[in-house]
Amino acid sequence: MSETKKPTAGATTGRARRFGLADRVLMPWTLTAGDPASGGQPMEKFMNQHVNRRSIMGASVGLAIAMPSAAVAAATAEVGSANLPTLAAGVSPELQALKKAFDRDFRKFEKVREVWDAAEQAYLDIMPPRPEHIVADFEKSLAYIAAKGRGQQIDQADVEYIEEITRANKERKEAWEAADEAAKQQSGFADADAAYGRQHWLTSLAANRILGFKARSFDDVKVKLQLHRKWGFDIGRLVPKISADINLIAKAQRQSVSRGTTAVTA
Structure with missing residues (x-):
C-alpha cells in the first residue's frame, strides 16, 4: 500500500494473479501513464496458485504498529534530543484538509x-485450471536448435514436429485465457478488480500527499505516524520523511525560541 502506483488497464487476478494489496508487494507492475480509471496490469502471467493476501496484510500491520517508535528514535538520534522542541503547535490546517481527503478515499477503498x-x-470457485505445457522431445529439440544455429538444413520431420508442438501449446494457452476471462466476467471479478485498482491508486495518492507535507509541529508528525498504521508506507520512505520533519521542527525551535514560538512558519 505504500507506494503511489498508477494502475493500467486489465489488472486482474487472471492475467497475473493480483491479490489486491499483497500483489502490489509480491509482484512487479508494468505501469503506464494515462487515465487512472483504467485499472492496473501486473507483469507476470497467472501462476495458477493462490497467495493468501490476508496473511501478508497481517504481517504488514504488525510492522506498521512497530514502525512509529523506530522512526522517531532514528530521527531523534540524528537531531539530538537536546534540540527537540517540547511544545506542540497543533495540526496544521492544510494537513487537516489532506487528512479529511484521505479519510474519504479510504472509506471508499474499504467498501470497494x-x-x-x-x-x-x-x-476462484470457477477459475479454470491452467493447462500443462507440452514438452518437446529433448533429442529432436536439440537437433533442431543445433542445425538452426549452424545454418544447416533442418530435417523436415523435425521442423514439422517442433511446429506442431508450438501450435498445440499456443492453442492450449489461448483456450485457457478465453475461459479464464469468461470466468472473471461471470464472477464479476473483472469489474471489481478494475474498481479496486482505481480506488487504491486514488487513496495512495491522498496518503502520499500527507507523507510529503512538511510538518510544522509534532502533532503533524503524529498524523503521519497514525496514517502509517492504517495505510502502511514503505519504511525506506517513511523514516527519512519523519527525520526531515523533526529536523525542520528543531531548526524552527532554535530560530524562534527568542520569540517564544514553536510552530514552523510557512
Whole structure:
C-alpha cells in the first residue's frame, strides 16, 4: 500500500494473479501513464496458485504498529534530543484538509475492497485450471536448435514436429485465457478488480500527499505516524520523511525560541 502506483488497464487476478494489496508487494507492475480509471496490469502471467493476501496484510500491520517508535528514535538520534522542541503547535490546517481527503478515499477503498474480496472468491470457485505445457522431445529439440544455429538444413520431420508442438501449446494457452476471462466476467471479478485498482491508486495518492507535507509541529508528525498504521508506507520512505520533519521542527525551535514560538512558519 505504500507506494503511489498508477494502475493500467486489465489488472486482474487472471492475467497475473493480483491479490489486491499483497500483489502490489509480491509482484512487479508494468505501469503506464494515462487515465487512472483504467485499472492496473501486473507483469507476470497467472501462476495458477493462490497467495493468501490476508496473511501478508497481517504481517504488514504488525510492522506498521512497530514502525512509529523506530522512526522517531532514528530521527531523534540524528537531531539530538537536546534540540527537540517540547511544545506542540497543533495540526496544521492544510494537513487537516489532506487528512479529511484521505479519510474519504479510504472509506471508499474499504467498501470497494469488500466487493473485491467477494468477487475474488467467486472467481476462484470457477477459475479454470491452467493447462500443462507440452514438452518437446529433448533429442529432436536439440537437433533442431543445433542445425538452426549452424545454418544447416533442418530435417523436415523435425521442423514439422517442433511446429506442431508450438501450435498445440499456443492453442492450449489461448483456450485457457478465453475461459479464464469468461470466468472473471461471470464472477464479476473483472469489474471489481478494475474498481479496486482505481480506488487504491486514488487513496495512495491522498496518503502520499500527507507523507510529503512538511510538518510544522509534532502533532503533524503524529498524523503521519497514525496514517502509517492504517495505510502502511514503505519504511525506506517513511523514516527519512519523519527525520526531515523533526529536523525542520528543531531548526524552527532554535530560530524562534527568542520569540517564544514553536510552530514552523510557512
